[in-house]
Amino acid sequence: MTHETEPGQSRTPAAEWTVRGSDRDEFPEVVRVVGEALLAPDTVEERLESVSPLIDAHGYDRILVATDADEVVGSVNAFPFEMTMPGGPRPVAGVTGVGVWPTHRRKGVLSALMRRQLRDLRARGESLAALWASEGGIYGRFGYGAASTESALTVAQPHSALIPDAPRDPALTLRLLSPEQARDQVAEVFRREVPARIGRFQRQRVWWDRVFADTPNVRGDRSFLKVALVSDVRGPVGYALYRTRRVLDRTGWQSELRVQELVAGTPAARVALYDHVFNRDLVASVVVENTAVDDPLWNLLADRQRITAVSITALWMRLVxxxxxxxxxxxxxxxxxxxxxxxxxxxxxxxxxxxxxxxxxxxxxxxxxxxxxxxxxxxxxxxxxxxxxxxxxxxxxxxxxxxxxxxxxxxxxxxxxxxxxxxxxx
Ligand SMILES: CC(C)(COP(=O)(O)OP(=O)(O)OC[C@H]1O[C@@H](n2cnc3c(N)ncnc32)[C@H](O)[C@@H]1OP(=O)(O)O)[C@@H](O)C(=O)NCCC(=O)NCCS
The missing domain is CATH 3.30.1050.10 (SCP2 sterol-binding domain)
Structure with missing residues (x-):
């Protein structure tokens, strides 16, 4: 391995560590450190299996590590995304894989990694970086600002009627399919939507593997993933990916339907998808996750006061x-x-x-x-x-x-x- 090294900016004089580029040979070490930092419940081998395809697709040359006597004690990475910004799709560094070994935290390791990463991104001509933060207190000091909010919207079934003049198109067809049957059509609808939606990034095959991941771990007590696909005469125009959780107690059926992602190319396609998820039998509540704060549901539900919204900070943006x-x-x-x-x-x-x-x-x-x-x-x-x-x-x-x-x-x-x-x- 050849590495460009620079002294760490530790506040502890005794600690000697450096920040340098990394590569594939060292990746298990990186996974060990980041997994421990993020309290990952699985083994290094299991994590390697799940994250390696993503890094294989995007490359190992953007990983930076901090080392102490040759041991990796901190890491940061950045995916080279094409993400939609105001004005259109742009190269955006998707900062990821951030972690510091627990015995080395609060000594300036992340600060040194961040400083070096910003320099590298600028040298590559990348003017923007984006990330999801595990905690809101971390990234402001590094120049990131909380730039977007997303919501999960819950609607109880008796209150899920849409307004009477919601746009409906009888020429649309809706099919309920498995991910295997619908994967290519879902990806096509999404690819068309990306340039029109700030914050979306184009998903390569490995990202779709992640979206469609259906292991028992991901599924928990919910059903396998289902795809509602809406098409017009020319082909697919919208989809909803969702799971159900069957609940039957003394009060009757209290099942939940949880939409992981709903994308529609036209208002009528969207309404067809809402009609489908809000009208599944035996379902007491529907949760639509990962929505923009101006999601059309707010203007389509007959009684918008029946929406319970839980909002989270999504993208943090950094002008590099x-x-x-x-x-x-x-x-x-x-x-x-x-x-x-x-x-x-x-x-x-x-x-x-x-x-x-x-x-x-x-x-x-x-x-x-x-x-x-x-x-x-x-x-x-x-x-x-x-x-x-x-x-x-x-x-x-x-x-x-x-x-x-x-x-x-x-x-x-x-x-x-x-x-x-x-x-x-x-
Ligand atoms: C978050 C993390 C990477 C910080 O690494 P670190 O090497 O301890 O950070 P630094 O020592 O460079 O800290 C720099 C500053 O950030 C502050 N800071 C670090 N982590 C913080 C946190 N979680 N919340 C609030 N402030 C934090 C430090 O107090 C320090 O502040 P100061 O400059 O005012 O003294 C590390 O604690 C970690 O691995 N946490 C668990 C995994 C995680 O959350 N990763 C981020 C995923 S998005």
Whole structure:
């Protein structure tokens, strides 16, 4: 193995560790460390079997490790995704595999890995990174901002009627299939949806293996995975992947139907899928997981107050290269503003940037002019997908507004038509 090494930035003088690139030979060690950090219940061999196909598909050359006397004590990786951003599909580094060996935590290991990863991503010309965080307290300091929220929506069966004028198309057909029967059609519908939905990334075969994984471990006390597939005369236009959990107690049937993913290319296809899942017999409640906050169900259910929504933070976004990331984005309105950015982990981003943007694109350059806004780069990451506003952060006192209304004007330019959804933890 050949590795570029750099000294670790430990706060413990006695500890000697380095951060360097890794490779396939060392992968079992990486899996051991990350599995332990994440309290994985399975063995290293079992985990290797489940994660190796993903890394085989995406490559081992982006894994970084921290070592202490040649022992791996920390790791981080990044998948080279094509993910939809405001403006269209873009290369986005999907940061993953983050873990530090329990005896080495809180000594600066992750900080050093993050610093090096940001440098590497920039050198590769990747201007954006995204991740799902195990805990919300970790990544803000590294310049990531909580950029999207997704929800699981629960509707009890007696309250699941849709509005009378929900769009229905009698020409559509719906079939209930097994994953084996429907896999290619599901992938085709999804591939068409990706460019239209901020937060989605194109799934290679290994990702579909993960989506369709149906081991007893994944299934728990639920049924095998089912696919409701809606087609028109030209082919498939929507699908719902779901499982049922059969419950029969003294009060009668209390079964649950849980939708893992519902994707539809047209409003009528979506309604056909809702009609199917809300009308399964013996089901007392339906949960639709992994929905955008503006999921059409909110406007289709006859009594929207009957929806119970549990929301989670989904994607954390990081502008690895501020001018490049902003220049690649699309804008909903014209804006010209000077933003003063602080960035501890990617110092090339720090400074005052003049952003001139309109519907045709953006120019971003360094300036000495007085700023309209001053903020940490993480706040720009949080606002990047257009779901969360900078004005809310000004109100919270964590972004400084020097020119009244500057945050609202930039928010108006960053606005997007549809809320983001990723729907798949990576
Ligand atoms: C999260 C984890 C990777 C952090 O690694 P680490 O080497 O201990 O992190 P560092 O020592 O570089 O910590 C840097 C800073 O982050 C803070 N921090 C680290 N983990 C944190 C957490 N879970 N919650 C809040 N703050 C955290 C540290 O207190 C430190 O703060 P400071 O700079 O103000 O002193 C490690 O604790 C771990 O492996 N946790 C379990 C697995 C996990 O959650 N992985 C992330 C998956 S998304």
């Amino acid at each position: 290269d501020v001018p490049a990331a902003l220049a690649e984005r699309s804008y909903a309105a014209s804006v010209e503003t000077v933003v003063e950015i602080a960035d501890r982990y990617a110092p090339w981003n720090a400074g005052r940037w003049r952003i001139k943007a309109d519907e045709d694109g953006a120019g971003v350059e360094l300036t000495d002019d007085a700023p309209d806004l001053s903020l940490d780069v993480s706040h720009l990451g949080a606002a990047f997908l257009g779901q969360h506003t900078l004005a809310a952060r000004v109100a919270a006192g964590v972004v400084t507004e020097h020119a009244p209304g500057a945050a609202a004007r930039l928010d108006a330019a960053l606005r997007v038509a549809h809320a983001p959804v990723c729907g798949l933890i990576f």
